[in-house]
Structure formats: C-alpha cells, structure tokens
Amino acid sequence: MKKEKVIVAMSGGVDSSVAALLLKNQGYDVVGMTLRLWTEDSENSHGSNNRCCSVEDVEDARRVCQMLDIPHYFVNFEKEFQEHVVDYFVSEYDSGRTPHPCLACNDKIKFDFLLRRALFLDADYIATGHYARLSAGDDNFHLLKGIDGSKDQSYVLYTLTQQELSRLKFPVGEYTKTDIRKFAEEAGLLVAGKPDSQEICFIPSGNYRDFVKERVKPKTGNFIDTDGNILGEHPGIQFFTVGQRRKLGINPNDGEPRYVIKINSESNEVVLGADEDLMETDFTANKLSFTSKVEVDAEMEVKARIRYKAKEEPALVILRDGYADIRFVEPQRAITPGQPVVFYQDEEMIGGGIIEDLVVNAPIDSNSETIAVF
Incomplete structure (x- = not known):
C-alpha cells in the first residue's frame, strides 16, 4: 500500500523539525520543504546576516532532513512574500493601522501558495510546526487550540477553510513545547536547543519604524x-x-x-x-472568515481574543453583510484596528476578522443588552 505523502514546511527551527520527525514515525512519506521568503539586499543589510530564511536556517533544515533520511527542497516564494506580506505590512502602517504579518504569511504563503505547490507535486497533505490541533467531525474539520496554552497559535490560523483544513497536519499541537524539545533531543536533532524566533522574520532588528520609513515617506x-x-x-x-x-x-x-x-x-x-480612554467594548471587524458556514444576521456568543497573547473574553458577535458588529461583556484595553479578532467556543477556534473601527458607546442591538458569561 502506497504511503500518503506529506510536505512539511521546515524553517530550520525545532517545531517544524519535530513535525517532520513525528510524521515519519507515524508512517507517512515525508518531504521537507524550506521557503525562501525574504533576503535583505546588500545596500540595506549593513554587513549583517540578519534576514529571513538565513543560510544557517536553511542549512539546519537540510541537515535535519538528512538525519531523518527524507528529501529536502528549497523553494523561492520571495515575490509572493513581498506582495502579500511586506507590501501589506508597509501599507497598513502607512494607513495608521497595525498589521499582523504572521497572519498574512500563513494565509497566503503557507496555506495557499505552498498548498498548491504541494498538490502539484502529488502530495496528500502539508504540515507545519504550528501549535494547533485538528479534529474531524461527521461533515467538517474543527480547528482546536494547541495542548500547550502558552504556545497556542490557533489565533493566526482563523482564515483556514474546510478545503485547506482537509489537507493539513499540525503534529506538534498535540504536545507541549517541553515535549517537543525532548523529542528533538532523544532523536539527536541538532536544533533541539535552538531558540525560538521572537522578532518579525523580515525585520530581525525589531525596528519596524525604520523599515517602513525606508519604503514610505x-x-x-x-x-x-x-x-x-x-x-x-x-x-x-x-x-x-x-x-x-x-x-x-x-x-x-x-x-x-x-x-x-x-x-x-x-x-x-x-x-x-488617558489610559482609561483606551477601554472600549464595541467595534466592527471585516475580512471575516469562518471554518464553517455562517448566516448573515446570525448572533453568536463567543470568547474573543484581540491579540496573540491576550486572554479570551466573552463577547457577542452579530454577522452583517461583509462585516461583524462585536461587543465585549467587559471593556477591553487598546482594541487596535488592523489586528485580528478571533472567536472561540470552548476549545474550538471558529473564525475571526480584522478589527476595523471602534464604535464608542453605540448599542449593537436594542434586544441584546446583556450577554451570558460562560
């Protein structure tokens, strides 16, 4: 019987490396693929090697694949990354909004262009090192939070569709970060102790202001x-x-x-x-995406998260034609246009959108004065 083929997006870090390890141990035909997304040109690099997809990262991914005895490919998505991530990032800041580049990268690069490339190569699935879980229901796939709450990345996956979910694997989401490093050590992977990346991958200095200023006056x-x-x-x-x-x-x-x-x-x-002026309850969101079909004017009681490390808070969501009205039970600090708002019911991430405008002291619905806290 032919093994199912999985292409693993490998960054050279421990999470994607262990994702490949776990899938191979589960009997899949695993192929490692590293994406070339961004290289700082010599004029702006100032002699440093700070760049996305550095030579060291690519070499780490290649050596891990060699240790696992799986093929490794290096593919160029620089043009797509420039258009859908970097240009978007600069444009949003220039418009007074705060972008989330990892969300854009996941949406367009990893789960659109990479998936299409994988299917062209006759792969059955793609896999990443994201801390999230998938559950197959009778008719739909459900995207769940990762077991490790401190590392959960479901927040940046809200744009995934049912078609995409049916082709995805998130093997590390079933474990804690401690488990993942332990698996890497036990397998002798050279990246077992490699630090997690903390900055925006194409701005390793962390100075986004200079990055934007160089591109927009x-x-x-x-x-x-x-x-x-x-x-x-x-x-x-x-x-x-x-x-x-x-x-x-x-x-x-x-x-x-x-x-x-x-x-x-x-x-x-x-x-x-003043600080208290940052506290708001009501806002709108656009660019909505849900893992399952929803109806316009539907009302949903959810837990909503407005930033990656924020706590989920009870909210009412009313779906409109192309946008949603959202009201938190309790005021939230610094609801930021351009950032995602993501909706949860229990452990399941059900969808989200991009924060658009704050609606100060404006009722969502005269019949919805209170929201159940759950």
Whole structure:
C-alpha cells in the first residue's frame, strides 16, 4: 500500500523539525520543504546576516532532513512574500493601522501558495510546526487550540477553510513545547536547543519604524486630544499604534501620561488621551472568515481574543453583510484596528476578522443588552 505523502514546511527551527520527525514515525512519506521568503539586499543589510530564511536556517533544515533520511527542497516564494506580506505590512502602517504579518504569511504563503505547490507535486497533505490541533467531525474539520496554552497559535490560523483544513497536519499541537524539545533531543536533532524566533522574520532588528520609513515617506500631522484640541506635531502616523505611550515625542503640560487612543488616516491626526480612554467594548471587524458556514444576521456568543497573547473574553458577535458588529461583556484595553479578532467556543477556534473601527458607546442591538458569561 502506497504511503500518503506529506510536505512539511521546515524553517530550520525545532517545531517544524519535530513535525517532520513525528510524521515519519507515524508512517507517512515525508518531504521537507524550506521557503525562501525574504533576503535583505546588500545596500540595506549593513554587513549583517540578519534576514529571513538565513543560510544557517536553511542549512539546519537540510541537515535535519538528512538525519531523518527524507528529501529536502528549497523553494523561492520571495515575490509572493513581498506582495502579500511586506507590501501589506508597509501599507497598513502607512494607513495608521497595525498589521499582523504572521497572519498574512500563513494565509497566503503557507496555506495557499505552498498548498498548491504541494498538490502539484502529488502530495496528500502539508504540515507545519504550528501549535494547533485538528479534529474531524461527521461533515467538517474543527480547528482546536494547541495542548500547550502558552504556545497556542490557533489565533493566526482563523482564515483556514474546510478545503485547506482537509489537507493539513499540525503534529506538534498535540504536545507541549517541553515535549517537543525532548523529542528533538532523544532523536539527536541538532536544533533541539535552538531558540525560538521572537522578532518579525523580515525585520530581525525589531525596528519596524525604520523599515517602513525606508519604503514610505512619512507625512507630518497633528497630535490632538479627545476634544480635538491640537497638542503638537507628529512625524507621521506610521510611527504609532493604538495603546502606545513611549516615543510619542510630546511632553504634556500637566505631567500626566498620554497614550495613542486613535489614528485618523484621513485627517493625518493622532488622538492622545488617558489610559482609561483606551477601554472600549464595541467595534466592527471585516475580512471575516469562518471554518464553517455562517448566516448573515446570525448572533453568536463567543470568547474573543484581540491579540496573540491576550486572554479570551466573552463577547457577542452579530454577522452583517461583509462585516461583524462585536461587543465585549467587559471593556477591553487598546482594541487596535488592523489586528485580528478571533472567536472561540470552548476549545474550538471558529473564525475571526480584522478589527476595523471602534464604535464608542453605540448599542449593537436594542434586544441584546446583556450577554451570558460562560
């Protein structure tokens, strides 16, 4: 009987390496594939080797595949990554929004272009090192949180469709990070102790402001308070994000700390206020995606998460035509346009969208004054 073929997206890190190990041990025909996504050009690299898909990472992936006795391929997706991740990242900051590049990379690069490449190569599945789980129901696949709550990555997978879920494997999601490192050590994998990446992969310095500034010329504008009074001049909206306190470049006369409350791209203004001004309950989201079919005007009680490490909080979601109205039971701090909001019911991630606008003190529905807390 022919083995089912799985192509594993291998970054050279411990998670994707162990994903390949686990799948091979489960009897699959495993192929490792490393994606070339971004290489800093010599003009901007300043002699460093800080780049996405570095030579060291590619070599680590190749050597792991050699140890596992599986094929390894290196494929170029730089053009696609530039268009769908880097250009999006710069455009969002230039519009006063805060992007999530890992979400864009997962959506378009790994689970669109890579999946299509894998199917072209007659693979049955692709696999990644994401900490998430899949459960097959009678009619649908269900995407569940990873066993390790501190590493759960279901938040950045909300765009996955049923067709994509049917072709995916997340082998490390059934284990904790400690387990994964232990498996790597026991198998003698050279990446067992390799540190996790922490920064945006194409900005290893972590300085996104300089990265955006090199690509889009900033336009000066005004800082204003919540009443519209001008407080001073800012160097460009691309340098700010909702909730920011540091590096504002302004010293209030009253000595009280100021935070970015809102960024208005049309007027090129940055609204500053007190910490309590960041607390909101109501907002809208667009670019919605759900793992199963949902109806317009449907109301759902969910737990919603508005950032990667945030706690899920009870909320009511009302689906409209192309967007959703969302209300948290309790006010949440710094609900940030451009970031994902992701919906959960128990352990299942059911969908999400991109935060669009805050709706201050505006009721969602006159018949929905209270929401059950569960």
